[in-house]
Amino acid sequence: xxxxxxxxxxxxxxxxxxxxxxxxxxxxxxxxxxxxxxxxxxxxxxxxxxxxxxxxxxxxxxxxxxxxxxxxxxxxxxxxxxxxxxxxxxxxxxxxxxxxxxxxxxxxxxxxxxxxxxxxxxxxxxxxxxxxxxxxxxxxxxxxxxxxxxxxxxxxxxxxxxxxxxxxxxxxxxxxxxxxxxxxxxxxxxxxxxxxxxxxxxxxxxxxxxxxxxxxxxxxxxxxxxxxxxxxxxxxxxxxxxxxxxxxxxxxxxxxxxxxxxxxxxxxxxxxxxxxxxxxxxxxxxxxxxxxxxxxxxxxxxxxxxxxxxxxxxxxxxxxxxxxxxxxxxxxxxxxxxxxxxxxxxxxxxxxxxxxxxxxxxxxxxxxxxxxxxxxxxxxxxxxxxxxxxxxxxxxxxxxxxxxxxxxxxxxxxxxxxx
Numbered sequence: 001x002x003x004x005x006x007x008x009x010x011x012x013x014x015x016x017x018x019x020x021x022x023x024x025x026x027x028x029x030x031x032x033x034x035x036x037x038x039x040x041x042x043x044x045x046x047x048x049x050x051x052x053x054x055x056x057x058x059x060x061x062x063x064x065x066x067x068x069x070x071x072x073x074x075x076x077x078x079x080x081x082x083x084x085x086x087x088x089x090x091x092x093x094x095x096x097x098x099x100x101x102x103x104x105x106x107x108x109x110x111x112x113x114x115x116x117x118x119x120x121x122x123x124x125x126x127x128x129x130x131x132x133x134x135x136x137x138x139x140x141x142x143x144x145x146x147x148x149x150x151x152x153x154x155x156x157x158x159x160x161x162x163x164x165x166x167x168x169x170x171x172x173x174x175x176x177x178x179x180x181x182x183x184x185x186x187x188x189x190x191x192x193x194x195x196x197x198x199x200x201x202x203x204x205x206x207x208x209x210x211x212x213x214x215x216x217x218x219x220x221x222x223x224x225x226x227x228x229x230x231x232x233x234x235x236x237x238x239x240x241x242x243x244x245x246x247x248x249x250x251x252x253x254x255x256x257x258x259x260x261x262x263x264x265x266x267x268x269x270x271x272x273x274x275x276x277x278x279x280x281x282x283x284x285x286x287x288x289x290x291x292x293x294x295x296x297x298x299x300x301x302x303x304x305x306x307x308x309x310x311x312x313x314x315x316x317x318x319x320x321x322x323x324x325x326x327x328x329x330x331x332x333x334x335x336x337x338x339x340x341x342x343x344x345x346x347x348x349x350x351x352x353x354x355x356x357x358x359x360x361x362x363x364x365x366x367x368x369x370x371x372x373x374x375x376x377x378x379x380x381x382x383x384x385x386x387x388x389x390x391x392x393x394x395x396x397x398x399x400x401x402x403x404x405x406x407x408x409x410x411x412x413x414x415x416x417x418x419x
Contacts, residue, residue, distance in 0.1 A: 022047030023081065025111040037091050043074075043109050044083040050111040051418070052079045053118055053135045054087050059104045062138055067092040069141040076132035078114065078418055110135060117416055121194055123154040125207040129270040137329055144197065144329070145321050150230045151203030154265070156196055156414050157329050159284045161189035167290060168282050169348060169395050174292050175299065176390025181397045183350040187279045190356050194414040195276060195284045197330050198320040199337050200261070203229030208264050230319035232337035232409040236261075238378050238402040241340060241410055242275065253342075253415060262412065272415035278343035278379045278397065279357045280413065285382070285394045287327035292393045294326035294333065300389045307335030307392045313385035330411075334392035337409025338384040338400075345377040345399045377401055380408065 029042040041054065054075050056063050070090035079085060087109070112118050112133070120137060124130035137144050140155070149155045169184040170177045206229065242262050254263070254272035266273040276284070285294060292298045295306060303309065308318045313335065321331045343359025359379065380400040383391035384407035390396070400408070 023050040023111045023113060025050070025052055025085075025109045027107065027109050028083070030107060039089045039091065041087040041089070041107055041109065043085050043087070045079055045081045045085055045111060047081065047111075049078055049080050049114055051077065051114065051117055051133045052085070053110045053112065053133060053139070054089075055108045055110075055135060055139060056089070057106050057108060065134070065139045065141045066143060068139065071141075076134065114418060116192075117158060117418070119158045121156040121158070121414070122149070123156065123265070123269050123271070124152065125154055125204055125265065125268060126152055126210070128268055131269055131271065147230065150198060150201050150320055152207045154196060154204060154412070155198070156194035156412070158192055158194050158416060159280070159328065160192055161280070161283060162192045164189050164283070166283055166286065168279055169350075170292070170393070174393070174395065176292075176388075176393060176396070178396065180347055181399075182395045183348045185348050185350060185352040185354065187283070187354045187357060189280075189283070192416040193276070193280060194416055195280075195330065196412040197325070198411075199232040199332055199339065200410045200412055201229060201320055202231050202233045205233050205261060208261065208268060230321075231317050232320055232332070234317055234337045234384075234407060234409045235405045236408055236410065237405050238340050238400075253413075261410070265412065270419055272417070274413050275340050275342035275410065276413040277358050278341045278381070279354070281339065281341050281381045281411075282394055284328065284330060285326065285333045287330070289327065289394070292395070294394060295324070303334070303389055303392060307332070307383070308385045309335040309383060309392045310386055310388055315386060317385055333382055333394075335383050335387065336385055337382075338380045338387070338398060338407045339382045339409055339411045340400075341379045341381055342413075343379045345379050345397075380404075384409075
């Protein structure tokens with residue numbers, strides 16, 4: 001290894017950065033082995049535990065995750081305060097003409113408070129307690145549309161909900177509006193949350209059940225050809241996915257049965273996974289857009305670019321991630337598979353104000369919702385491949401019995417907090 005005096009230009013280009021006042025990551029040294037290209041960055045973390053991310057830029061532009069696939073050490077995970085924290089990076093061999101000792105090259109180390117995590121989290125579904133954080137989509141190794149992120153790993157996008165207020169529902173003149181279900185009202189949120197950028201796929205279920213596929217229910221999950229791994233895993237009732245409806249609203253988020261998909265991912269990751277509430281789903285779908293669809297349109301002129309629905313799907317599911325995502329990088333929010341939410345069906349009062357709404361919480365003698373003929377109904381969202389254009393709108397809500405399977409899939413929610 002060369003001493004720091006051999007890399008003065010590289011060292012002078014170091015930038016320590018933090019988004020918030022505390023904690024702070026201060027880079028103390030950067031060394032590069034000219035023969036192997038291995039770079040070691042050392043930093044001190046102060047001000048409390050944090051999730052630490054690293055980026056490399058040239059002339060102010062990130063080189064991107066494709067060139068930072070071999071990044072290890074105290075990065076992408078929760079790090080405790082102290083000196084001597086190390087990040088190792090083996091640059092990609094395709095970095096032709098990229099000189100690490102050029103003054104235009106900077107390494108940016110960022111400390112994220114554990115109550116305000118980075119925008120992207122990737123969970124390895126084949127390993128226990130294995131997840132990493134990334135500052136933005138471009139930092140993900142291999143690119144967000146890579147096959148591995150649709151099969152063995154789960155990409156979660158942080159939804160910036162904390163302190164936000166939005167108009168839920170639709171205006172009276174929105175084409176296709178269902179007046180009883182879409183009364184315009186206002187919702188605000190206390191906390192951020194993560195949502196899967198894709199609908200849960202067959203390949204992801206194959207991965208999480210690989211270790212215990214002996215049971216009949218688990219074996220059924222695996223009865224499909226690998227070429228369908230990138231398709232949403234459809235045809236699943238609410239009870240199958242979460243394990244039980246009993247006890248809601250008394251059961252906390254993440255309390256689904258641990259042998260079933262949502263609970264099993266919680267057990268594998270050590271994080272809190274579940275279904276999004278109705279209001280969370282719509283807020284995430286809109287990504288700040290108040291029009292009928294998240295691309296700002298109020299007609300069907302661009303729907304073919306956004307969704308697999310009755311107009312173009314040829315009565316079939318399609319691999320996830322082939323249509324244009326919304327402003328927060330979420331794919332297939334309209335069409336393909338209809339998505340369960342954790343909320344019992346309820347109508348909303350026009351102009352009302354709600355904070356962190358969970359949906360109807362009244363219960364009948366059997367412990368289930370009985371509001372407005374809701375019965376056993378949850379709310380599903382987004383429409384599926386056989387639904388009309390009107391059902392593929394941000395405000396559209398479908399009253400759905402918990403044992404319904406036709407066209408049903410899931411987009412996972414995760415609490416924006418780590419142990």
